[in-house]
Amino acid sequence: MTEDTLNSASIGAGALLSVLREGPARTRTELVELTGLARTTVSQRLDALLRHRWVVAADASTSSGGRPAATFAFNRAARLVLAADLGATHHRVAITDLGTTVLAERTADVPIDRGPESTLAWLAQTFTELLAESGYDLADVCGAGIGLPGPVEYLTGRPVNPPLMPGWDRFPVPEWLGERLGVPVLVDNDVNIMALGEHWGGHWGGHWAGYPEADQLIFVKIGTGIGCGIISDGRLHRGAQGAAGDIGHIRVAAADDEVVCHCGNTGCLEAFAGGAALAARITASGVLAKDSRDVVRLLGVGDPEVVHLVRQAGREIGDVLASIVNFFNPGAIVIGGDIAEAGEHLLAGVREVIYKRSLPLATRHLRIQASKLGDRAGVVGAAVMVIEHVLAPQAVDTTVTV
Known part of the structure; x- marks a missing residue:
C-alpha cells in the first residue's frame, strides 16, 4: 500500500498498521493528513492497535508549537x-x-x-x-x-x-x-x-536499493534438485496450481535419452545439472562425491574435473534460463542453494549462455548474481x-x- 493510494473510506485499523509498517514513525497529525480520517477516528484505531501491541509509542518529535508530539511505530516484537x-x-x-x-x-x-x-x-x-x-x-x-x-x-x-x-x-x-x-x-x-526471502531482503535489507527492476526477479535454487521462484511486479507468481517455476524438469537441448530423471522422464535439466547428478558424475570420474556439498568441497580444493563439470552445469542451466529471460524479461536472476556456493565457476557458465542466447534488450540491465541471503533465504x-x-x-x- 502506498501513501498516494490511500482511500479514507477503506482505512481500517489494518490499513493504518500497513502505513506504519511501510514507513517511518508517524504522529497522529501525520496519520490524519495521510488518511483523510478525522482525528478522533485515527486515535480510536491507534488505541486499538496499541492494545494489541501491533504498534508502540516511539520517540517524540517536536511539533510546530515546540511541544513534543507523540509518534507511533510498528512493533516488530509484537509476535x-x-x-x-x-x-x-x-x-x-x-x-x-x-x-x-x-x-x-x-x-x-x-x-x-x-x-x-x-x-x-x-x-x-x-x-x-x-x-x-x-x-x-x-x-x-x-x-x-x-x-x-x-x-x-x-x-x-x-x-x-x-x-x-x-x-x-x-x-x-x-x-x-x-x-x-x-x-x-x-x-x-x-x-x-527463497524467492520471497531474497526479494524482501533486497528491498528491506537494501541490496536492491535503487534497482526497481528487481521487482521482476527469478530465484534459481540449485541443490539436490533444481527449481525457480518467480517474483512478478513485486509479488510471488505461483501459477494456477502452484507449479510455476519447476524448471528442473525442462528437457535439456542436448539431452541423452538414457539419462532418466527421478520424475520418470528422460533428459531433465535436474538429471544433468542438479547437485545429486553432479555428485554422481564426479564419482563416475573416480572421485567420491556423495552430495551437492561434496561437490562444492571438491571445487574448493581445485579439482579440475569438478571445475569442468560445474561450469558445464552452469551452461546447461543458462540454456534453460535464456528462454525464460526472453519470455519473462526479469530484472534480476539470483542463484541460491548448495551448488550456488560454487561461486563464479557456476555463474560464469550461466552468464555465458544467457548473454549469448537471449535478446540484447532483455539482458541490457539484467543482473545475474549469487543470493545475498545465502542459506537464510528460505x-x-x-x-x-x-x-x-x-x-x-x-x-x-x-x-x-x-
Whole structure:
C-alpha cells in the first residue's frame, strides 16, 4: 500500500498498521493528513492497535508549537514467527520477529524421505526447543511458515507428487502441524519461499536499493534438485496450481535419452545439472562425491574435473534460463542453494549462455548474481509468507476491536 493510494473510506485499523509498517514513525497529525480520517477516528484505531501491541509509542518529535508530539511505530516484537526451510537432506529452522530478524535458529541433516510424520514431529519438537531456549513459548507465536522441496498446492498446503519426498503426496501438513503447534501453518515450495526471502531482503535489507527492476526477479535454487521462484511486479507468481517455476524438469537441448530423471522422464535439466547428478558424475570420474556439498568441497580444493563439470552445469542451466529471460524479461536472476556456493565457476557458465542466447534488450540491465541471503533465504521467506498473511489489513481488522 502506498501513501498516494490511500482511500479514507477503506482505512481500517489494518490499513493504518500497513502505513506504519511501510514507513517511518508517524504522529497522529501525520496519520490524519495521510488518511483523510478525522482525528478522533485515527486515535480510536491507534488505541486499538496499541492494545494489541501491533504498534508502540516511539520517540517524540517536536511539533510546530515546540511541544513534543507523540509518534507511533510498528512493533516488530509484537509476535514471533516460526520458519522452516526443509530440504531433501538438510533443514534450517528459525524463530524470527515481525521484521524477519532471526532470533534463534538450528540446522540439521535429516533426510526428507523418512516420511512426513517423522519429519514433522522432529520439526515441532525443534520449534518448541528453540522457543524455550530463547525464553518464549507458543503463546508468543502468530504463525508458522514451512518450505518443502517439491510441488505444493498452496491453497491446501499439501505436497503433490513430490519426486524427492516418498510418502508425502497429499499429506495434510498444515493440519497435522497446526494441531501440535496451535498456530496457523502456511506451506509452500522451498524455492518460492527463497524467492520471497531474497526479494524482501533486497528491498528491506537494501541490496536492491535503487534497482526497481528487481521487482521482476527469478530465484534459481540449485541443490539436490533444481527449481525457480518467480517474483512478478513485486509479488510471488505461483501459477494456477502452484507449479510455476519447476524448471528442473525442462528437457535439456542436448539431452541423452538414457539419462532418466527421478520424475520418470528422460533428459531433465535436474538429471544433468542438479547437485545429486553432479555428485554422481564426479564419482563416475573416480572421485567420491556423495552430495551437492561434496561437490562444492571438491571445487574448493581445485579439482579440475569438478571445475569442468560445474561450469558445464552452469551452461546447461543458462540454456534453460535464456528462454525464460526472453519470455519473462526479469530484472534480476539470483542463484541460491548448495551448488550456488560454487561461486563464479557456476555463474560464469550461466552468464555465458544467457548473454549469448537471449535478446540484447532483455539482458541490457539484467543482473545475474549469487543470493545475498545465502542459506537464510528460505527461513526469511517462510517468515515473510506468514507475516504478510497475519498482517494483511483484512486479517488485522478481524482481530482488532476498535
